[in-house]
Amino acid sequence: MGFWNRLKAGWYHRGLAYSTLPEVALDFILPRTIDARSFLDVGAGCGALSIPLARSGKKVTSLEPSDAMLGFLEDDIAAEGLKNIRTVRASWGEAELRPHDVVLCANVPDLLKEPEPFIKDAVRLARKAVFLIENADPESDKFYYRELYPLLFNRPFGERADYLKTYVALHSMRIFANVEIIEYDFDQPFDDIPEAIEFWKEYLGIVTEEHDRKLREFLEKKLIRKKGVLLARFHKKSAIIWWRTTPEKRGREKRPRSTS
Numbered sequence: 001m002g003f004w005n006r007l008k009a010g011w012y013h014r015g016l017a018y019s020t021l022p023e024v025a026l027d028f029i030l031p032r033t034i035d036a037r038s039f040l041d042v043g044a045g046c047g048a049l050s051i052p053l054a055r056s057g058k059k060v061t062s063l064e065p066s067d068a069m070l071g072f073l074e075d076d077i078a079a080e081g082l083k084n085i086r087t088v089r090a091s092w093g094e095a096e097l098r099p100h101d102v103v104l105c106a107n108v109p110d111l112l113k114e115p116e117p118f119i120k121d122a123v124r125l126a127r128k129a130v131f132l133i134e135n136a137d138p139e140s141d142k143f144y145y146r147e148l149y150p151l152l153f154n155r156p157f158g159e160r161a162d163y164l165k166t167y168v169a170l171h172s173m174r175i176f177a178n179v180e181i182i183e184y185d186f187d188q189p190f191d192d193i194p195e196a197i198e199f200w201k202e203y204l205g206i207v208t209e210e211h212d213r214k215l216r217e218f219l220e221k222k223l224i225r226k227k228g229v230l231l232a233r234f235h236k237k238s239a240i241i242w243w244r245t246t247p248e249k250r251g252r253e254k255r256p257r258s259t260s
Helices: 006-018 021-032 050-055 069-079 115-125 145-151 164-172 193-204 212-222
Strands: 038-042 059-063 085-088 100-106 126-135 177-183 188-190 224-226 229-232 235-244
Touching: 006 188, 006 193, 021 050, 021 100, 021 126, 021 164, 021 177, 021 235, 050 069, 050 085, 059 126, 069 085, 069 177, 069 229, 085 115, 085 164, 100 115, 115 126, 115 224, 145 193, 164 235, 193 229
Parallel strands: 038 059, 038 100, 059 085, 100 126
Antiparallel strands: 126 235, 177 235, 188 229, 224 229
């Protein structure tokens, strides 16, 4: 909860205008949830998926512990006049939640560090299905860290958590989930190089000016100018892990019995 201050939340919210995640993820999720009316969006952030779900006609509960993120979400709900989103300011496990048709959790790695407790509670609250979205590559980059860590700190960035641990946990719980790998863009805009330097220093936890020159030189080469803004281009790969919590109701023709 303490990670998202107003500054970081503002950058994330601005980046949503350059993200293809909502379109790519919901193009996959919505056709598989035609029979679902209500969604619980866990760790909803500033509404990357909650807002488009509500636009599509779903009834959405957005669970988010960060005041900063929730502030942007509630501002957008009001600006669009959406009446089918309810926000809940709480971490997972802090609020009493009613069951929903679908439980959705996208890019909230802390909840899945030890997946089993979250999965058990998600299944209890999901009448029809659960969808989890996680990083799909332990060697994937983040904010150019694979180049910046050796440049600034003289050490490699290391591996990132990915979906495999969750999938193995599900299998051990005898939940045989489906997996779809998606790719999407999540570019980050900046007004100028000083703002970009501030962004990276905030995310890297740098409070002094000792790395400013190296950051400036790196970013001046890396960022591109497009339509009046500087863009950091990021392409991401994620796994959508999903399963039905109740058997799908399918019309099945009776097969004739063998007479042999």
